[in-house]
Amino acid sequence: MARGLRQLGPLRLAIAALLLAAALFVALNSWKLPQLTNAEAALYDVRVAALAKPVDSDKRITLVVYTPDTNRKTGKISPVDRTVMAQALVNIGKLGAKAVGVDVLLDSAQPDDPLLHAALKDIPVPVYLAFATSKASPEFISWEQEQDLRRTMQAVRGPTVQPASILLDNDADNVSRRWPTHKAGMPSLLSVAMTEHTADADPRFGNFAGAIRFRRPASSDRPVFDEIPIDFLADPDTAALTEAQIRGRYVLIGAHFSDFDKIDTPFTRTNTLIMGEKQTIGVAIHATMLAQLLDKALPAALPQWARVLGALIAVVLGAATAAVRVRTWQLALAVIAQLAGFLAFPFLLQRAGFDTLNLPAVGWPLGWAIAYTAVGAALRAINAAQREFAQGALGKYLPRSVAAEILRNPDRLSLHGEKRAIYCLFSDLEGFTKLTHAVEPEMIARLLNDYLDRLSAVVLAHGGTLDKFVGDAVVAFWGAPIAYEDDAARAVKAARAMYEAGEAFRRSVPAGVPPIGRTRVGLHYGEAIVGNFGGEGRIQYTALGDAMNTAARLESANKPLGTTVLASREVAEQVGFASFRPMGSVTLRGRATPVEVFELVGDGDDEGGRLAAALVAAHAAGDAAALQVLAGQVAPLAKQDPALATLVRRLEETAPGESYGLG
Structure with missing residues (x-):
């Protein structure tokens, strides 16, 4: 982390x-947030419209409305005809309404105001008249209108006539979604005022500013609220026909015109998908809030x-x-x-x-x-x-295929130590240390870089991992960070190729440089701890453990054994013994356990391989006579094959079953 x-x-x-x-x-x-408010509001509208409860007509509330037909009959559009209102109020009172709310501003003085005032004074049921102040709603109410409203209230106010607020708080997109907040200097909201002196009162709605609960009609021919034209109620003969829709109900008087007092609701935006609804008249919004209050449907x-x-x-x-x-x-x-x-x-x-209004959906x-x-x-x-770290760290030490695989799947490269069975290789250039004292430093740097480039290329070409350079020594391994089935064959071929690359290097040195010795290689198969070590400031992907030490000892053993590429039995067993000849059992320097060693030879070394195998077998069997005969056969080859001559000498100096100690 x-x-x-x-x-x-x-x-x-x-x-x-x-x-x-x-x-x-x-x-x-x-x-x-302005950029998100519309999206939040739209999703809220979808929720409301989709989950709105379908209901039959509400038998507690009736709307009495001015319609375009009313205006044509009276010849008045604005202000609406107050004679009709006066006559309707008289009949509503006689029919026994529970309370009346008037969602029509009685601001501009009219000749028939006395008739309306008289009807209001005489009405036997509570009436709540629309009221608003210019301070509470400066965009809709002028100071002059407020004064007219105050004069009207002064003229009719009494035990049964009181003012009520009809202001709605539409959102920024002009959609009515929430109950309006109570404003200073304003009476109670119309729906609250109509119920506050009745058994239906619910004080929780007095300061409620949460979501309006909208309902939808269960059938297109049965609206949520019964709606009666006001001129129908103004006529005593037809008013009697509406008694069932008036008696004991809350009656709201308002306007239902096509281009006036129309308000968007959550149903408006979703009408094409869900409701078929368009804008709603203002008095219906008040009726909706009144119904919510009567149902005590305060959302949590x-x-x-x-x-x-x-x-x-x-x-x-x-x-x-x-x-x-x-x-x-x-x-x-x-x-x-x-x-x-x-x-x-x-x-x-x-x-x-x-209440999911303001919920950040x-x-x-x-x-x-x-x-x-x-x-x-x-x-x-x-x-x-x-990836950049891996590419930089691995590009010079891993073959391209392995590096590419690790970059595609970094998990393949463990960033901690883990035990793996690997093929460990150590190489060394014979006599290079002495050479450094006989040649100029610039030439040493040139020769060493050339030599290491050649051997590094061999390791990478054979799919190995370059561990480190120690002077002229090259340390490499196969089987990590990614193991392949043919790692053994790759490692053995690389060991032989490194020896051959060393021979090619010896032949390429410039004139005047003293002779350079052979490249010796040690190869062992065993378990080691591999991973990134050294701390986060300076790390190295390397292998540690006895297997690496054994490979290093095998490389050193080449010198006394007269061999060039020496491998342990564990390696020979992995690839088969065809390319190896046995070199007996030795005790490597610093180790107590004997190791059976084998020299990697070319395919044409049939005679040397046969003799080496026979010598080791005769020694193991304790057959001194056979060993002597074989030694005689080796003698003519000793000069061309010093490793074989050395094997004879070692076997002669050890007892059967005994390993030769390298000191």
Whole structure:
């Protein structure tokens, strides 16, 4: 973790932190951000419209409305005819309404005002007249209108006539979604005022500013609220026909014109998909709030801590999803599941009766997306740094195929020590140390670089891993970081090729340089600890353990044994003995356990291999006579094959079953 942060760098780390902070901010405040408010409102409207309860006509509330036909009959459009209102109020009172709310501003003085005032004074049921101040609604009410309203209230106010607020708080997109907040100097809201002195009163709605509960009609021919033209109620003969729709009900008087007092609701935006609804008349909004109050349908409010917790969960999920390392299809399923959860959760809350107005239904998934992007970008930067590190660290020490595989799948390169069975190789250039005292440093550097380039190329060409250079010595291994089935064959071929490359180097040295010795190679197969060691400041991918030490001892054993490429039995067993000839059992310097060693020879060394195998077999059997005969056969070859002559000498100096100590 700490290393990853360092690889990210302070600038990228600061950017990632800022993005995560932005993600949390968006997840908490999406309803307040201009770019997101419309999206949040649109999703809220879909929730409301989709989950709105279908109901039959509400038998508690009736709308009495001015219509275009009323205006044509009276010859008045604005202000609406007050004689008709006076006559309707008289009949509503006689029919026994529970209370009357008037959603019509009685501001401009009219000749028939005395008739209306008289009707209001005499009406036996409570009446609540629309009232507003210019301070509470400066965009709709002028100071002059306010004075007219005050004069009207002064003229009619009494035990049964009181003012009520008809102001609505539409959102920025001019959609009515929430109960209006109570404003200073204003009476109670119309729906609250009409019930506050009745058994239907619910004081919780006095200062409620949450969501309006909208309902939809169960049938297109049965509206949520009965609606009667006001001129129908103004006529005593036809008014009697409406008694069932008036008696014992709350009656709201307003206007139903095609181009006046029409308000958008959550149904408006979704009309083509769900409701077929368009704009709603203002008096119907008041009726909707009144019905909600009568049903005591106060939605449960989500506490602020729940919103904060939801935002934190969204951001953490986004960050965790970007950080988790799974298959692509698993990641896709996780992303789809989370986004589906973000989409469904607000609907579930709405259905459960919670107020999801101001719930960040867009903010949470957007915060998730920002966090996912921030962490994903940071991880990509870390991966790029690690890839650059791997490419730089491995490019000079691994074959291209192995390096490419590790870059595609970094997990293949363990960044800690692990036990692996590997083929360990040590090589050394005979007499090079003495050469450094006889040649100028510049020439030594040139010769050494040339030599190491040749041997490094051999290792990489045969799929090996370059461990290190120790002076003129090359250390390499096969089987890590990636193991292949033919690692044994590759290692053996590389050992032979390194000897041949050393011979080619000897022939290529410039004139005047003293003769250079042979390249000797030791090869062993066994377990070692491989991985990155040295600390984070300076690391090296290397192998440690007895297998590496054994290979180093085998390389040193070449000198006293007269061999060039010496391998342990463990190597010969892996590839077969055809390319090897046995060199007996020796006790390597610094080791107590004997090791059976074999010299790697060419395919044409049938005679030398036959003699070596026969010598070792005769020695093991304790057959001194056979050993003497074989020694005689080796004598003519001793000059051309010093390793074979040395083998005879060692076997003669040791007892059967005894190993030769190299000291």
